Amino acid sequence: MRIVRDTFILCILLTAISFAGKFKLPVFDKVILDNGLTVYLMEQHEVPLIYLSALIPCGAIQDGAKNGLAFLTSESLLYGTENYSKKQIEETFEFYGANISTSAYSEFIKLNASFAKQDQEKLLPILQDIILNPTFPDDEVQKRKQRLLVELDQAKESPRQVIRSYFNKFLFADNEFGNPVLGLKNTVSDISSGDLEHFYQSFFKPANSAIALVGDFNSSEMKKIITELFQSWKTEEDEISSSILIPTLDFNKSRVLLVNKNDAKETTFLIGGKGVSRDNPDFTEIQVINTILGDRFTSWLNEELRINSGLTYGARSAFMPFKNLGTFFISTFTGTQNTERAIDLALQVLNRLHTTGITDKVLKSAKNYIKGQFPPDYETAGALADLLTSMKFYGFDERYINNFEDTVDKLTVTKANEIVKKYFPKDNLQFAIIGKASEIRNIVKKYGDVTEKEILEDGF
Amino acid sequence: MKYLLTFFLLLASLPAQNKTENVKTFSLKNGMQIIVLEDHSIPNVAMYLFYKVGSRNEYPGITGISHFFEHMMFNGAKKYGPKQFDVTMEANGGANNAYTSNDVTVYSNWFPRSALELIFDLEADRIAHLNFDDKMIESERGVILSERSTSLENSNEAFLIQEVLAAAFNAHPYNWPVIGWESDIKNWTKQDLQNYFKTYYAPNNCVVVITGDVSLDEVKKLSKKYFEPIPKGNTPRKVHTVEPEQLGEKRLLVKKEVSTPHVIAVYHTPEASSPDYYALSLLSSILSSGNTSRLYSRLVDENQLATEVWTDYGQYFDPFVFMIYSICNENVTTEQIEEAIYDEINKIATEGISENELQKVKNQKLMEFYHTMETINGKANQIGTYQLFFGDYKKLYDAPADYQRVTIDDIKNVAKKYFQKSNRTVGILKAEGEVK
Numbered sequence: 001m002r003i004v005r006d007t008f009i010l011c012i013l014l015t016a017i018s019f020a021g022k023f024k025l026p027v028f029d030k031v032i033l034d035n036g037l038t039v040y041l042m043e044q045h046e047v048p049l050i051y052l053s054a055l056i057p058c059g060a061i062q063d064g065a066k067n068g069l070a071f072l073t074s075e076s077l078l079y080g081t082e083n084y085s086k087k088q089i090e091e092t093f094e095f096y097g098a099n100i101s102t103s104a105y106s107e108f109i110k111l112n113a114s115f116a117k118q119d120q121e122k123l124l125p126i127l128q129d130i131i132l133n134p135t136f137p138d139d140e141v142q143k144r145k146q147r148l149l150v151e152l153d154q155a156k157e158s159p160r161q162v163i164r165s166y167f168n169k170f171l172f173a174d175n176e177f178g179n180p181v182l183g184l185k186n187t188v189s190d191i192s193s194g195d196l197e198h199f200y201q202s203f204f205k206p207a208n209s210a211i212a213l214v215g216d217f218n219s220s221e222m223k224k225i226i227t228e229l230f231q232s233w234k235t236e237e238d239e240i241s242s243s244i245l246i247p248t249l250d251f252n253k254s255r256v257l258l259v260n261k262n263d264a265k266e267t268t269f270l271i272g273g274k275g276v277s278r279d280n281p282d283f284t285e286i287q288v289i290n291t292i293l294g295d296r297f298t299s300w301l302n303e304e305l306r307i308n309s310g311l312t313y314g315a316r317s318a319f320m321p322f323k324n325l326g327t328f329f330i331s332t333f334t335g336t337q338n339t340e341r342a343i344d345l346a347l348q349v350l351n352r353l354h355t356t357g358i359t360d361k362v363l364k365s366a367k368n369y370i371k372g373q374f375p376p377d378y379e380t381a382g383a384l385a386d387l388l389t390s391m392k393f394y395g396f397d398e399r400y401i402n403n404f405e406d407t408v409d410k411l412t413v414t415k416a417n418e419i420v421k422k423y424f425p426k427d428n429l430q431f432a433i434i435g436k437a438s439e440i441r442n443i444v445k446k447y448g449d450v451t452e453k454e455i456l457e458d459g460f
Numbered sequence: 461m462k463y464l465l466t467f468f469l470l471l472a473s474l475p476a477q478n479k480t481e482n483v484k485t486f487s488l489k490n491g492m493q494i495i496v497l498e499d500h501s502i503p504n505v506a507m508y509l510f511y512k513v514g515s516r517n518e519y520p521g522i523t524g525i526s527h528f529f530e531h532m533m534f535n536g537a538k539k540y541g542p543k544q545f546d547v548t549m550e551a552n553g554g555a556n557n558a559y560t561s562n563d564v565t566v567y568s569n570w571f572p573r574s575a576l577e578l579i580f581d582l583e584a585d586r587i588a589h590l591n592f593d594d595k596m597i598e599s600e601r602g603v604i605l606s607e608r609s610t611s612l613e614n615s616n617e618a619f620l621i622q623e624v625l626a627a628a629f630n631a632h633p634y635n636w637p638v639i640g641w642e643s644d645i646k647n648w649t650k651q652d653l654q655n656y657f658k659t660y661y662a663p664n665n666c667v668v669v670i671t672g673d674v675s676l677d678e679v680k681k682l683s684k685k686y687f688e689p690i691p692k693g694n695t696p697r698k699v700h701t702v703e704p705e706q707l708g709e710k711r712l713l714v715k716k717e718v719s720t721p722h723v724i725a726v727y728h729t730p731e732a733s734s735p736d737y738y739a740l741s742l743l744s745s746i747l748s749s750g751n752t753s754r755l756y757s758r759l760v761d762e763n764q765l766a767t768e769v770w771t772d773y774g775q776y777f778d779p780f781v782f783m784i785y786s787i788c789n790e791n792v793t794t795e796q797i798e799e800a801i802y803d804e805i806n807k808i809a810t811e812g813i814s815e816n817e818l819q820k821v822k823n824q825k826l827m828e829f830y831h832t833m834e835t836i837n838g839k840a841n842q843i844g845t846y847q848l849f850f851g852d853y854k855k856l857y858d859a860p861a862d863y864q865r866v867t868i869d870d871i872k873n874v875a876k877k878y879f880q881k882s883n884r885t886v887g888i889l890k891a892e893g894e895v896k
Contacts, residue, residue: 023503046501047478047830087752094750095820097827116827147760147767150790153719154767158614263717266606266613296555298546307543310602313610333610365551372553372572375502380834 025401035235036207040388042214044381050215053385054111058203061176068183073196074104079140081129117216128229141193156455159268159434167270167432169460170257175247184459206233210392214381249274251428254448260437261455267339267435272329273425278321278394284407291366293317300349311342340443354426358416367408478833480857484676490692491664496679497671505672506840507569513660514563515638524640527560535596538589563777573673584686608639624887632703662693669844672836710885720788722889726781732849739870744773745821754804765792775849794888809875812868825863
């Protein structure tokens with residue numbers, strides 16, 4: 001491949017669908033059941049498939065002291081329910097060629113499934129039981145936990161797999177947003193199936209959850225089926241109110257986290273700081289500017305670090321939005337001997353964004369690019385189902401999609417440069433660097449106060 | 461026969477753009493083949509250009525040059541100079557990428573329909589008039605060295621597979637990695653690139669696939685205007701090397717800092733156009749697709765011997781290998797993993813598989829087909845892949861039925877025929893301390 005594209009892409013969907021000029025989100029139904037569950041239904045008939053996406057608003061920030069709890073809970077949803085054993089769930093889904101997966105993030109857990117429309121009667125009741133009645137059997141949980149402990153070590157063999165966990169922990173310190181989703185060996189060892197049960201009972205509530213179905217069905221029939229299946233999801237008053245503080249991420253000095261990996265031949269690094277929340281009113285405009293800085297092949301970062309200098313295979317920048325806050329980072333990697341040149345160059349590019357700023361020509365190009373690449377993001381029923389549940393969680397609606405092109409078109413050079421000043425970090429940058437410390441220690445200290453860690457140590 | 465029935469019902473319900481008769485094809489006077497599928501579900505287009513050249517066409521000294529060439533195709537031609545291919549495409553809403561395999565080099569463009577003519581112009585310019593700028597060659601050499609290094613830095617799998625293929629193939633060019641050996645990357649010359657361009661980047665060595673919001677007529681018109689004037693080239697030399705039969709197990713040990721050992725076993729297996737292709741492909745699913753698959757359930761789930769297991773039987777022009785890869789769980793030896801893998805394969809070779817198991821993987825293949833058909837990108841890539849590897853894009857649409865025809869005996873027979881110890885190469889990757 002020419003460029004590493006998927007490693008750094010945003011974890012949420014940014015854009016949507018237009019036709020004959022403007023890309024519009026296809027028509028969909030939104031229903032709120034008596035227990036508060038939000039249900040989205042959208043018909044898509046291109047292939048005889050149905051996608052289901054469920055979002056439950058609890059994640060690693062609710063882990064408490066047991067990092068990895070939300071992740072293990074999400075994995076263990078599939079290990080058995082009141083009416084179906086793990087084996088029955090797996091055999092049934094796999095026999096029909098259906099997919100089912102769960103994933104955990106800082107702020108939510110997602111369950112995604114896809115199946116042929118003719119198999120819906122067999123699979124939907126199982127999906128209901130997975131969400132409503134999981135049993136967390138101890139033997140299965142223990143097996144997964146044992147493998148996770150080994151996987152946590154294995155992950156550190158690949159700097160790219162772990163650098164974001166180091167960066168987040170460095171930025172957020174003890175705040176819950178620094179919790180590594182997969183946990184630490186030390187905390188995962190302490191998790192029991194009882195903990196998963198308790199986590200589930202505490203946070204799996206219909207009121208703020210969402211289920212989206214997109215695919216080859218009739219909406220009014222599907223509405224009846226889904227209502228029937230999910231109206232029995234019990235609704236209790238929240239006994240736990242959220243006490244998670246939203247960190248400001250305002251740093252008063254530059255800091256460097258240097259993670260030593262003795263056998264590293266490359267230096268892998270992130271440079272960043274404060275970003276924006278998903279509900280930021282300038283979210284679309286920020287994406288346009290970030291396209292120029294680091295989110296396409298001819299972005300300034302990729303042009304300088306790859307095309308002009310051959311220092312790396314790829315350099316990018318990204319905003320990682322949460323519901324009420326966000327982070328920003330530049331990311332790349334280079335041979336150990338080129339560490340200083342690459343970091344300096346990345347900083348020069350970021351500085352150029354603030355000093356030289358955006359010109360009319362590059363803005364026009366970025367606008368065309370982001371509009372042109374927008375429709376394929378929402379081409380599949382799976383992507384649309386994911387979008388619908390994200391809308392519920394982040395609190396945006398179809399106007400984000402339907403106004404996308406207009407919003408992009410209206411962005412002026414003046415406004416673009418205001419957005420640079422307002423949202424793109426400039427000073428007091430935070431660095432997470434993984435590499436051979438003995439060869440780069442003296443180089444990286446010029447970027448800020450250095451904290452050193454060994455990659456083989458537990459945690460981040 | 462219940463599933464066979466529903467299977468045909470499912471196929472019957474496919475919308476028009478997913479049927480084989482909606483795919484149109486024509487050839488230009490210079491031998492370039494164009495395949496078109498109109499699909500107006502989004503206002504975008506995917507254009508893929510498949511060149512029949514990959515690391516299989518290289519020789520020692522220039523290993524990796526196909527992949528390097530893939531990069532050079534973006535570095536300037538006559539009308540659009542250095543950087544201008546990407547700059548122009550992105551400024552008009554398009555994006556691109558490319559990949560090189562052992563057999564092919566594939567360029568992909570994704571763009572709004574308004575950019576259609578421009579993309580033809582950009583492609584025609586670089587096919588007809590690629591230029592080799594000395595400065596761009598050197599900078600791109602650095603990029604490739606970084607690409608190679610970051611793959612090895614972040615993927616132990618890539619490293620072990622490279623080592624095991626080098627051992628499994630004595631004669632055939634599948635012996636070396638697609639990215640090439642480091643010393644070759646550092647030493648190939650501008651002359652090597654020019655020769656390569658002349659030999660392989662002729663329109664008669666290229667298949668173009670266009671899917672999305674286009675009409676056949678406009679594609680025909682633009683193809684004639686932009687692609688047809690490019691002169692035809694000589695037919696590239698045939699790769700005639702046949703890997704001799706392997707007459708005994710080969711084993712190798714590689715040292716690298718890993719927390720638990722990795723093990724790979726590869727068996728020589730036939731090319732995509734072989735009649736055994738579909739049975740071997742289903743066998744791969746039976747072994748490792750999903751939690752109920754033979755190897756996942758035994759190695760990872762039930763016995764906790766491994767944290768991971770996967771198998772791969774891909775599409776190749778010449779006979780390649782069937783790969784089985786696993787990473788040990790803590791305190792498990794590679795011997796234990798190997799024993800369990802061979803035992804499962806042996807069971808299939810002697811006892812066969814159940815009807816239910818066979819139907820399961822056939823259903824999975826049908827669902828994979830639908831997932832491919834969901835996007836214009838998936839369709840373009842698969843139409844081209846089938847055209848090149850199976851000789852006819854129609855085989856893509858036949859694939860669910862071709863899988864449907866495979867019997868339990870077919871699976872048993874391929875397991876017996878290819879999974880012989882003497883046909884196997886095994887690679888073990890371990891940390892220094894664990895190597896005795």
